[in-house]
Amino acid sequence: MKNIGKLLQKITIEQWSIIDAEYVKSEKKTDFRCIGSLIFALVMIVVQRYYGQSNTFTNNFGNLITNRPFPLIWSHLYFTLACLILFFVIPYVFIRIVFHERLRDHGFTLKGISHYMPIYLAMILVVIPLVVIVSFSKSFSEHYPLYQQAGDSWGNLLIWELSYGIYFVVLEFFFRGFMIFSLARYLGSFSIFVMTIPYVMVHFGKPFAETLGSIIAGIFLGTLALRTRSIFGGVFIHITIAWSMDILALLQKGQLQKLF
Secondary structure, X not given: OHHHHHHHHHHOHHHHHHHHHHHOOOOOOOOHHHHHHHHHHHHHHHHHHHHOOHHHHHHHHHHHOOOOOOXXXXXXXXXHHHHHHHHHHHHHHHHHHHHXXXXXXXXXXXXXXXXXXXHHHHHHHHHHHHHHHHOXXXXXXXXXXXXXXXXHOHHHHHHHHHHHHHHHHHHHHHHHHHHHHHHHHHHOOHHHHHHHHHHHHOOEOEOHHHHHHHHHHHHHHHHHHHHHOOXXXXXXXXXXXXXXXXXXXXXXXXXXXXXX
16 A cells, blocks of 8 residues: 555656656736636637537528438538637637637647656556446447447548548647646646646536546546657557447447448
């Protein structure tokens, strides 16, 4: 137990202390850019929730795509496009105008993750077996893939998974890039926990275990993002697990086998 306690302290308190020393320097504790970043992030989340969902497209434009290829996937592509604009493009403009910084200054770089890759791989090796176990539950196969027609054809599957992957890139950038790096200079390691609150909330409506797990994921990936100064370790984990969940769900339903 003593060794476990030391390990927990090493991967939490010690890492957060390093983050505080690296990021919080001469910046003021209260600043327009700090407050503005928080309010801006919340506005983007609210707009996405009310106007960037798949049903927004279906309710307003569904009748326009009934005769197009893969008619049911267009609402999901709209969701990804809305997230791309609200969680990546507009925050990038905010970063340039308010902070006068570049994407790489907010974690959009591969530099820095190689040293921590064993940690990311270890996390995947821990989570994947749990996903395999959960995949046998009825609720899992009913919920995934989120695009229920993904297993109808290779075209459906490939378009969906590409869109799904893009979504995780912009999601990681928004929470573990824009939010974390905008706030860390003022809040230090506390920025991780501030970010985790809205991050968990965007999981509302998903299975309970996944939503609960997003608390741990938010803290863990936020810590690693600040330590590596890159979001792409989190992107790698998210996409690997998400695609694995879809594949397992399709296997459980017998749909993947029919594609071969």
